[in-house]
Amino acid sequence: MAEHKVEADQSQALEALLDPAAYPHPVDRVERVITHISQVFLAGEFAYKVKRAVSLGFVDFSTLMRRRFYCEEELRLNRRLARPLYLDVVPITRLEDRVQIAGAGDVIDYAVRMRRFPQESLLSARKLDGQLIDRLAERVAQFHLSLTPAPPDSPYGEPDAVLAPMLDNFGPLRRALVGDAEPQDLLLQLTRLERWTHNRFRRLRGQLEARRREGAIRECHGDMHRGNIVVIDGEPLIFDCIEFNASLRWIDTISEIAFLTMDLAEAGEQALARRFLNRYLEVTGDHGGLAVLRFYQVYRALVRAKVCAIQLSQQAEAGGDQAGPRAAIGHYLALARTCSGRHRPQLFITHGLSGSGKTGLGHLLREHLPIIQLRSDIERKRLFGVPEQHRPQAHQSQQLYSAQATERTYRRLLELADNLLGSGFSVLVDATFLRRDQRAPFLALAQQRRCPYRILVPEAPIAVLRERVRARYADGQDASDADIDVLELQLARAEPLTAEERRFALFLDTEHPLQIESVLARIVGKECNQTHSE
Structure with a gap:
């Protein structure tokens, strides 16, 4: 009370x-959220939270005092x-x-003063496009890479600490649904999701602990979704992070990605x-x-559901x-x-000369199929600590593109593909994949994993x-260093x-822009797409 x-x-x-x-600057009208x-x-040029x-x-x-402290934390973290x-x-x-705001008399509360922006600038209110999503992904990636991992002796990221807020979602949701006129179906879904969370946690516990040891737990944003991202002058700014609970902010970086995706x-x-x-x-x-992405995606969806449950309780108390x-x-x-669902994974490899459109094909397919694209150009440079778009000098190229480096790159691609x-x-x-001995281990992997296998050509x-390679090399904006x-x-x-390989091959004419519907139909409809002999 x-x-x-x-x-x-x-x-x-x-x-x-x-x-x-009440404000120390010109204000015509005030809106409240x-x-x-x-x-x-929302008052004039500013917003006061x-x-x-x-x-x-x-x-x-x-x-x-708590409200003042968390206002200061909000300022520090969101900057x-x-x-x-x-x-x-x-x-x-x-x-x-x-x-008043910053007036005379006793201090009765505190507010974070922000620069106001048009609501139509929010990602949740505007049309999205691929280039903006790329910039957002790069911004988030660089942010995560810049963060210091949680100290090894901190409690953050310990498996039980990861599970606790997940389980905390179910109580408020169950209380909100009990007494509902038609609660049975939702309560059944909730029970199944709670059981799934427990089962997945048992299977992933070792991987969660490994993620913590490997430095994946960092002081993230914590609440990264479209409603907390605004586009100013074409650039995405991510605001309104979680300042009020450190354990909800010191999280696995992939949990942050789970929320936004x-x-x-x-x-x-x-x-x-x-x-x-x-x-x-x-x-x-x-x-x-x-390995833990879907686990966190379910958690994030249930967090959203819990927030709705809290709002439901508040509305009930207010008679709304x-x-x-x-x-x-x-x-x-x-x-x-x-x-929480899973699909049968498939393995695709490409086979083609530089400039044939392998990467463009991959970019097209990865937006229409649930696939992860592994680019040899990027993974090769990552192995040697070379930035993605850095054009190596002659002495660097000798090492980067030696036979040993190429062999090491294909081994790494195989390892990554197996793990995924x-x-x-x-x-x-x-x-x-110009050589048979480069392609053979991937067919063997598909056979071992008993998953559909295709070679996209x-x-x-x-x-x-020749024209494409010359133009790409001159532009210098791609990870590929291949020249004429x-x-x-x-x-x-x-x-x-x-x-034997041609049984799994799908030949694609890339002289002209590909029609994705046609490509997808051929992939789905291809008869010889299994890895076992018929």
């Missing part, structure tokens, strides 16, 4: 901030990814009956979710995180409309169920290949597919 009174007193005082005269843990006042005096278990803003938006922390004061898929942008994931992996090389939050709970439970297939992900290995006239001399050497040394 005391907590309710504190929040009621705070809410009554904050009503004064709806008056434009209320969430389950904050009130945001005030923490509600609530204590919900995972967050405690019940005292003035990492959205410095232009976050300005300062300001006091809310009261002198007699007058409440889940959120994109929930919005019907599955192709862009796949594009984001692939580009993020190309930059970070964190393919090992895919409960239909929206109740429907949203069902929506996110269904999404969690989808994320084992984690339930389809793989497209994007390399020239993009083809174009030699004159077209490399192409001529490939022409002389390429070993054609054997009769």
Whole structure:
């Protein structure tokens, strides 16, 4: 009861901030946005975010000092990814009956002052495109790479600490659904998801611990979804991170990716979710995180459902409309169920000369199929610590493209493909695969994994290949370092597919832009797509 009174007193005082005269700058009108843990006042050029005096278990803003501390934390943490938006922390004061921002009198609360932006600039409100998603993936990847791993003796990332907030989702959801007029189906889904969470945790416990030891636990954003990303001058800024609970912020970086990809898929942008994931992996090389990706995606969908359950309870107490939050709970439970599913993984490799369109084909397919593209150009450079788009000097090229380096690169691609297939992900290995001894281990892997296997063979006239290679090399914006001399050497040394290999081959004319529907139909409809002999 005391907590309710504190929040009621705070809410009554904050009503004064709806008056434009409460601000030390010109304001025509004030708009207010209320969430389950904050009130945001949109006033003139600025937004003032005030923490509600609530204590919900995972967050405690019940005292003035706590609210001040977390305002300062919010400023510190959000300046990492959205410095232009976050300005300062300001006091809310009261002198007699007058409440103001940074006025005279006693300090009664605090607010984070932010630069206001148009709501249509939010990712959740605007049309998305591939180039923007690429920039976002690169920004998030570089952010994660810049973070310091949690100290080995910290509790963050310990398997039991990972499981605890996952299990915390189920209580509020079950309480919200019990008493509902039609709760049975949703309660059944919730029970199945709780059982799935326990079972997956038992299977993944060792991998979760390995992720912690390997430095995957870092001080992340914690709440990265479309509604917390704004595009300013063409660049994505990620704001409103979790400042109120360190254990929800010091997390596996792949948990952060799970939230954003889940959120994109929930919005019907599955192709862009796949594009984001692939580009993020190309930059970070964190393919090992895919083993726990779906585990975290289910968790993130259930977090969304729990927030809706909290809103449902608040609406019930206030006598408001409960239909929206109740429907949203069902929506996110269904999404969690989808994320918990698995598909039969497939292995694709390419076979083609430089400039034949292997990478473009991969980029096209990875937006329409649930596959991870492994580019030999990127993985080769990663092995030798060379930046993706760095053009090596002559002495570097001798090492980078030696026979030993090429052999090492194909071994690494095989290892990655094996791990990804084992984690339930389809793989497209994007390399020239000009020699039979390079291709044979991948067919053997598909046979061992008993998964469908295809060789994608993009083809174009030699004159077209030469033109493309010259243009790409001159542009210098791609990971490939192949020039015209490399192409001529490939022409002389390429070993054609054997009769056995041709059983798995799909030849694609890439002289002109590919029609994705036709390519997908041929992939799905290809008869000889199994790895066993008929």
